[in-house]
Amino acid sequence: MGELRPLGDDLTDTSRALAQALRELFEGMEVSVRRYAARRRRDPGTFSRYLNGTRLPPWQVVMDLLADLAEHRGTAVTTETIEFVRGLYGSAVDAGSSPKHAVEILEQQLADADRVSRRSTVRGDVLGDALLDRTHRIADLEVRLNQLEADRSAERERADRLAEAHPDVSDLLQERNALEAEVSRLGRELREAREQRAAAEARCDLLERQLEAVEQQHVAAALPTALPTALPAASASAPAPASGSGAMPKILIVDDQPDNLLAMRAVLETLDQDLVTVSSGREALKALLDHDDFAVIIMDVQMPEMDGYETCAHIKRRPRTRDVPIIFLTAMGVNPEHTARGYAAGAVDYISKPFDPWALRAKVAVFTSIYLERHAGR
Numbered sequence: 422m423g424e425l426r427p428l429g430d431d432l433t434d435t436s437r438a439l440a441q442a443l444r445e446l447f448e449g450m451e452v453s454v455r456r457y458a459a460r461r462r463r464d465p466g467t468f469s470r471y472l473n474g475t476r477l478p479p480w481q482v483v484m485d486l487l488a489d490l491a492e493h494r495g496t497a498v499t500t501e502t503i504e505f506v507r508g509l510y511g512s513a514v515d516a517g518s519s520p521k522h523a524v525e526i527l528e529q530q531l532a533d534a535d536r537v538s539r540r541s542t543v544r545g546d547v548l549g550d551a552l553l554d555r556t557h558r559i560a561d562l563e564v565r566l567n568q569l570e571a572d573r574s575a576e577r578e579r580a581d582r583l584a585e586a587h588p589d590v591s592d593l594l595q596e597r598n599a600l601e602a603e604v605s606r607l608g609r610e611l612r613e614a615r616e617q618r619a620a621a622e623a624r625c626d627l628l629e630r631q632l633e634a635v636e637q638q639h640v641a642a643a644l645p646t647a648l649p650t651a652l653p654a655a656s657a658s659a660p661a662p663a664s665g666s667g668a669m670p671k672i673l674i675v676d677d678q679p680d681n682l683l684a685m686r687a688v689l690e691t692l693d694q695d696l697v698t699v700s701s702g703r704e705a706l707k708a709l710l711d712h713d714d715f716a717v718i719i720m721d722v723q724m725p726e727m728d729g730y731e732t733c734a735h736i737k738r739r740p741r742t743r744d745v746p747i748i749f750l751t752a753m754g755v756n757p758e759h760t761a762r763g764y765a766a767g768a769v770d771y772i773s774k775p776f777d778p779w780a781l782r783a784k785v786a787v788f789t790s791i792y793l794e795r796h797a798g799r
Contacts, residue, residue: 425454429475435512440474442509446486447472450493461485477513480683511687514778520639523779526772527632533760534624541618548611555604562597566590620764627770627787634783670716670792671695672785675705675732676750677724681774685719688778689785702727706735709742716792717785722751722763730766737767746788748772 425447428440450457454472458465463482470476483506491498569590672694676682682698689696697712699705702724709715718736722729729749736742749763752774763771770788772781 426469426473429470429473432474433513435509436474436477439477439506439509439513440472442506443478443483443486444472446490446506449490457489460489479680480510480687481680483510484683507687507690511691511778514684514688520635520779523635523777523783524632526777526780527628527635527783530771531625531628531632534621534628538618538621538625541614541621545611545614545618548607548614552604552607552611555600555607559597559600559604562593562600566593566597569593624770630787630790631780631783634786635779638779638782638786669694670714670789670796671697671712672789673705673708673715673718674698675700675702675718675724675729676721677701678721681721681750685776685781688776688781692782692786692789694785694789701725702729702732702735705732709736709739709745713741715742715745717788718745718747719781719785720747720749720768722749722759730762733763733766733768743767746770746791748784748788750774750776 425444428437432440447454447457452460454469455465458468461468467476468482471478471482487498487503487506672689674682674685674689674696676685676698677700679700682700686696686698694716697708697715699708703726705718705720720729720733724732727735729751733747733749736745736747747768747770749768749771750773751759751763751771760771770784772784
């Protein structure tokens with residue numbers, strides 16, 4: 422277990438390229454696998470599989486390896502090297518998943534949204550019929566009351582006096598009041614059903630666009646590209662890559678787990694967008710105060726102190742940020758109770774952990790596209 426094992430058989434090109442890069446980094450520290458695993462309190466067998474390409478390491482393992490190499494050499498690892506390894510890692514993550522799996526996830530979400538839309542439509546029709554029936558009954562009662570009042574013109578000014586003198590009028594008034602209360606309730610429920618249907622239809626539109634985005638990503642990924650075969654030459658002070666023109670919007674990622682932040686950054690950096698990562702709900706609110714050009718927020722639901730629901734509620738109460746779409750990232754699966762609570766809190770989309778890279782990129786790409794469409798004329 423002290424020496425490097427040979428590269429695994431039948432590795433994909435992306436897995437082989439990443440494993441070779443990690444081996445080169447590891448060999449630069451001139452230490453055995455067992456000793457390094459003990460240093461980092463990791464299982465040597467698992468770490469050995471990371472280096473022979475048969476198992477994809479968490480991104481934190483890669484970052485630890487880069488940090489330890491820098492400490493061993495006494496010089497910082499160049500930005501170019503970090504970005505090179507990050508690119509290889511992102512390709513390996515993609516190879517470990519597939520557009521087909523992402524399509525299955527998104528199609529299931531589309532089916533769920535379609536089911537909500539259809540149920541809301543049926544409920545709205547039932548409520549509409551009931552509301553119309555009660556309205557007609559109230560109109561009939563008004564006619565009967567008017568006829569009774571016309572027969573008793575001396576009592577017309579005071580309904581309570583009319584009711585005292587004529588019990589039949591009292592019964593009609595009670596029935597009318599009960600129907601009016603029912604009409605008010607049915608009206609509220611009808612509005613809720615229509616709002617639910619509109620929200621479900623909006624989700625269907627989003628998910629169809631996300632499915633198209635996965636197809637576009639798949640086509641782009643299928644184009645022939647040459648994988649680099651060696652790490653860039655190391656130097657202590659390589660310049661950072663030039664940033665973009667500033668036209669691209671920002672993506673806010675909120676998660677209390679550093680590994681999750683690193684993994685999402687590795688996946689989303691292929692979209693060439695400005696990623697801002699924070700580890701708590703309070704940090705997210707501060708980031709939104711500092712910037713007003715976020716296209717989308719990816720929010721972990723389960724966080725200490727202020728969870729995703731509470732953070733989302735704060736964001737939606739602020740006029741500046743209430744329209745920023747929020748994707749909930751949840752380890753609780755796609756239980757209807759959790760998703761309903763997320764939508765009620767103000768989220769517009771969700772994705773489950775462990776997240777699918779293709780599906781996450783498709784969601785972010787669509788919300789970024791919507792943001793750019795809205796701001797194109799400004």
